[in-house]
Amino acid sequence: MSIRLKLTMWYSSLLAVTLLIFGVSIYWFVNYNTYRDVKSQIEEQLRQLRIVPTVDFFSGGLNLNYSNRFEGNNVYIQVVNYTNGELDQSDNLKDTRLRLPVPDPDKKIETGYVQLEVDHYRFLAYQLPLQLKANNETVGVLQVAYYTSPLDNYMKNLRTTLIFSSLAVIVIAFTVGLIIARQALRPVKNVIQAVTQIKNGSNLSVRIEREGPNDEMGHLTDTLNSMLERIETTYNELDEAYMAQRRFVSDASHELRTPLTTIRGNIELLERMWLPALEAAQAKRADGGSGDMGSLLTESNVVLTREAMMDVAAEAKRMSGLVNDLLSLARADAGYVMEKQEELLLPLVEDVARRAQLLPRTAEWVIGDLSPLEGVTVHGHADFLRQLLFIFVENAFKYTPSGYVKLHAVKSGNQAGIVIQDTGIGMNSDEIPHIFERFYRADVSRGKTSGTGLGLSIAKWIIDEHSGSIEVSTREGEGSTFTVWLPLAFLDKSNQV
Structure with missing residues (x-):
C-alpha cells in the first residue's frame, strides 16, 4: 500500500470517527430534548387531573370531559375500570375512535412511561394503576398518552440524514485527500523515478526535479541531488582508475610477450648449441682426454648447467602462459569482441x-x-574454442x-555438449560456485599442484562469448565431469527430424 493511500485512509478514518461521534451527539441531544418536552406535557396533564392513585371507590366518576382545558391537542387520556370493564376516554381520544392497549390486570402494572402502538399510530403513555385504599387492590388504570408518530418520523429522518450526509462527506474527503496527498507527495514520486532511472540505465547524471516551496521535501530533494552528484564524481573517478588499470594490464601483457618470447628462443638456442658440446666434453673427459670445453668443465658443472637452462626454460614458459592468460582476461575486461564464423565442431574437437x-x-x-x-556447426572462433577445450583437458590431467x-x-535439442570426464581428486560441491573466479583454486593439494587459477576464468569468458553454458558434476575423491554446451548454428540434414 502506497504512502498516499495510507495517509488518505488514516485521514478518512479519523474523519469518520469524528462524524460518528458528532452525529450520535446531535441525534441524542435532539431526541432527548424532543421527548423531554413530550414528557413535560404529559406530567402537566397529570398535575391538572389531580389524580390520587389510591381511591376509596372507582365508578368512572372522573370528569374527563374537563380535558378541554388540557394543554395541547396531542395528549389523550384513558381510564379503565377492571371491576366492571368500563372505559372512559377524553373527548379528543373518542373522536379518533381509538382505544389504547390496556395492561393485563393479572400482572403487576408498573407506574411509568411505556411505548404504545394502535393501528400504526405510536404513543408515549404514562400508566398509573388505580388501587383501593382498603386492601391496595388494583381496580383500574389511568393512561395519559401523547401522539408521537410525527416525532418518531422526524427522528428517523434525522437519523437517515445524518448517516447519508456523513457517508457523503467521507467519500468527498477521501477523494479530496487522495488529490491533496498526491500533490504533497509528488516530490517523492520524482525521487523514485530518478532513482529507478539511475538503477536501470546506470546514468548517474540524472537529477531529481525540484518543485514546490522550500519545505522538508525540498530539503530532501536538494540533499539527494547533492548525494547523487558526489556518487557520480566518485564513480567517474573509479571508472577512470579502472580503465587505466585495464589499459595497464593490457599494455603490460603486450610488452611482456616480446621479451619472454625472446628469452624462450635464446634458451632453446643455447640448449641446441651448448648441450651437445657439453655432453661431448663430458664424454672426452670420461675417456681421459682433454677436450676443448671438457678441460674447463667438470661433470657436476655440466649437470648444473643443464638443470639451470631447463629451469629457465620452464619458468619462461610458465611466465609466458601467465602473460597469455592475463592478456585474455584483459581482452575480456575491455569488451573484446570475437570475430566468429560457422565452424564444424567435429574436426575441431578431433584436433584437440x-x-x-x-x-x-x-x-x-x-x-x-x-x-x-x-555435421554439427557452431558460430564461434576456432582458436578460442580450442583454448577452451585445452583448459579443461589440461586441468583434468593436472588433477x-x-x-x-x-x-x-x-x-540435446539445439545444443551440442562436449564432455571432459576424469577420475581425479574431485572437489567439494560447496566450491563449485567459486571455481570460475580469478586465482581461485579448489584442489585439496593447494601449493602442490602448479597453476595460477586463471584457466577456468578464461574458459568461462569464452563460453559466455559463444552464448554457451557449463555444467559441472563432481565428488571429492572420485573425479569431476565438465560438460560444455554450445548452441548449434546448423544441423546436417541427415540429423534433422
Whole structure:
C-alpha cells in the first residue's frame, strides 16, 4: 500500500470517527430534548387531573370531559375500570375512535412511561394503576398518552440524514485527500523515478526535479541531488582508475610477450648449441682426454648447467602462459569482441583430442564417442574454442594422478555438449560456485599442484562469448565431469527430424 493511500485512509478514518461521534451527539441531544418536552406535557396533564392513585371507590366518576382545558391537542387520556370493564376516554381520544392497549390486570402494572402502538399510530403513555385504599387492590388504570408518530418520523429522518450526509462527506474527503496527498507527495514520486532511472540505465547524471516551496521535501530533494552528484564524481573517478588499470594490464601483457618470447628462443638456442658440446666434453673427459670445453668443465658443472637452462626454460614458459592468460582476461575486461564464423565442431574437437595426447600426463587419455558432432556447426572462433577445450583437458590431467581422462560428446535439442570426464581428486560441491573466479583454486593439494587459477576464468569468458553454458558434476575423491554446451548454428540434414 502506497504512502498516499495510507495517509488518505488514516485521514478518512479519523474523519469518520469524528462524524460518528458528532452525529450520535446531535441525534441524542435532539431526541432527548424532543421527548423531554413530550414528557413535560404529559406530567402537566397529570398535575391538572389531580389524580390520587389510591381511591376509596372507582365508578368512572372522573370528569374527563374537563380535558378541554388540557394543554395541547396531542395528549389523550384513558381510564379503565377492571371491576366492571368500563372505559372512559377524553373527548379528543373518542373522536379518533381509538382505544389504547390496556395492561393485563393479572400482572403487576408498573407506574411509568411505556411505548404504545394502535393501528400504526405510536404513543408515549404514562400508566398509573388505580388501587383501593382498603386492601391496595388494583381496580383500574389511568393512561395519559401523547401522539408521537410525527416525532418518531422526524427522528428517523434525522437519523437517515445524518448517516447519508456523513457517508457523503467521507467519500468527498477521501477523494479530496487522495488529490491533496498526491500533490504533497509528488516530490517523492520524482525521487523514485530518478532513482529507478539511475538503477536501470546506470546514468548517474540524472537529477531529481525540484518543485514546490522550500519545505522538508525540498530539503530532501536538494540533499539527494547533492548525494547523487558526489556518487557520480566518485564513480567517474573509479571508472577512470579502472580503465587505466585495464589499459595497464593490457599494455603490460603486450610488452611482456616480446621479451619472454625472446628469452624462450635464446634458451632453446643455447640448449641446441651448448648441450651437445657439453655432453661431448663430458664424454672426452670420461675417456681421459682433454677436450676443448671438457678441460674447463667438470661433470657436476655440466649437470648444473643443464638443470639451470631447463629451469629457465620452464619458468619462461610458465611466465609466458601467465602473460597469455592475463592478456585474455584483459581482452575480456575491455569488451573484446570475437570475430566468429560457422565452424564444424567435429574436426575441431578431433584436433584437440589428437594434440592432447602429447600433453604431460600420468592418467590414461580416452577418446570416447564423438559421433553426435557429425555435421554439427557452431558460430564461434576456432582458436578460442580450442583454448577452451585445452583448459579443461589440461586441468583434468593436472588433477588426475591415476585413472583416466575421457573426452566424448552428446547432443540435446539445439545444443551440442562436449564432455571432459576424469577420475581425479574431485572437489567439494560447496566450491563449485567459486571455481570460475580469478586465482581461485579448489584442489585439496593447494601449493602442490602448479597453476595460477586463471584457466577456468578464461574458459568461462569464452563460453559466455559463444552464448554457451557449463555444467559441472563432481565428488571429492572420485573425479569431476565438465560438460560444455554450445548452441548449434546448423544441423546436417541427415540429423534433422
